[in-house]
Amino acid sequence: xxxxxxxxxxxxRKEGQNVTLSCEQNLNHDAMYWYxxxxxxxxxxxxxxxxxxxxxxxxxxxxxxxxxxxKESFPLTVTSAQKNPTAFYLCxxxxxxATNEKxxxxxxxxxxxx
Amino acid sequence: xxDVEQSLFLSVREGDSSVINCTYTDSSSTYLYWYKQEPGxxxxxxxxxxxxxxxxxxxxxxxxxxxxxKHLSLRIADTxxxxxxxxxxxxxxxxxxxxxxxxxxx
Numbered sequence: 001x002x003x004x005x006x007x008x009x010x011x012x013r014k015e016g017q018n019v020t021l022s023c024e025q026n027l028n029h030d031a032m033y034w035y036x037x038x039x040x041x042x043x044x045x046x047x048x049x050x051x052x053x054x055x056x057x058x059x060x061x062x063x064x065x066x067x068x069x070x071k072e073s074f075p076l077t078v079t080s081a082q083k084n085p086t087a088f089y090l091c092x093x094x095x096x097x098a099t100n101e102k103x104x105x106x107x108x109x110x111x112x113x114x
Numbered sequence: 115x116x117d118v119e120q121s122l123f124l125s126v127r128e129g130d131s132s133v134i135n136c137t138y139t140d141s142s143s144t145y146l147y148w149y150k151q152e153p154g155x156x157x158x159x160x161x162x163x164x165x166x167x168x169x170x171x172x173x174x175x176x177x178x179x180x181x182x183x184k185h186l187s188l189r190i191a192d193t194x195x196x197x198x199x200x201x202x203x204x205x206x207x208x209x210x211x212x213x214x215x216x217x218x219x220x
Binding site for chain 2: 042044102107110
């Protein structure tokens with residue numbers, strides 16, 4: 001079955017530590033996205049990539065980094081510069097880069113600070 | 115910039131109809147979407163409407179679009195406890211609102 005897979009489901013970060021969230025898709029989609037969800041605040045865009053080896057900052061990119069070396073993979077690193085990382089992180093993909101295309105979401109990663 | 119607004123909460127009795135409303139600013143969208151998010155999960159596409167339509171019915175779901183007022187609504191008939199979730203309307207992949215949390219009580 002085609003889909004988008006996020007791992008791990010739960011992740012804990014210590015002070016000063018960088019952690020990486022995995023996102024893999026086998027839908028042959030060109031575009032991939034990372035969103036952060038805080039309670040009562042909806043989804044906010046962190047980074048997105050419309051094509052391999054290219055990505056753009058979203059509204060809240062500070063303290064995060066990404067790479068897009070393969071079409072299937074779009075990992076998100078939460079760096080120590082992100083002072084409030086506790087949130088639910090969602091990865092999504094779409095067939096192409098047009099902003100009006102439907103999204104396919106992973107099941108999310110809950111990141112907490114120890 | 116572009117924006118989407120929804121009320122935060124809606125509470126309905128099981129068996130009643132639910133109506134979730136959305137206003138948006140982006141008038142260029144070809145499609146307008148409704149996504150459903152169950153607790154601790156990702157979003158799933160629930161239904162969508164093409165921008166040149168006024169209404170779309172899909173089993174218990176009815177989507178109404180008023181382009182002049184930039185207003186989108188989702189009606190769920192015979193609401194069940196399994197419909198309890200957060201519902202997001204979306205016109206642009208880069209912008210999401212807060213979503214509406216629907217709570218269904220017996």
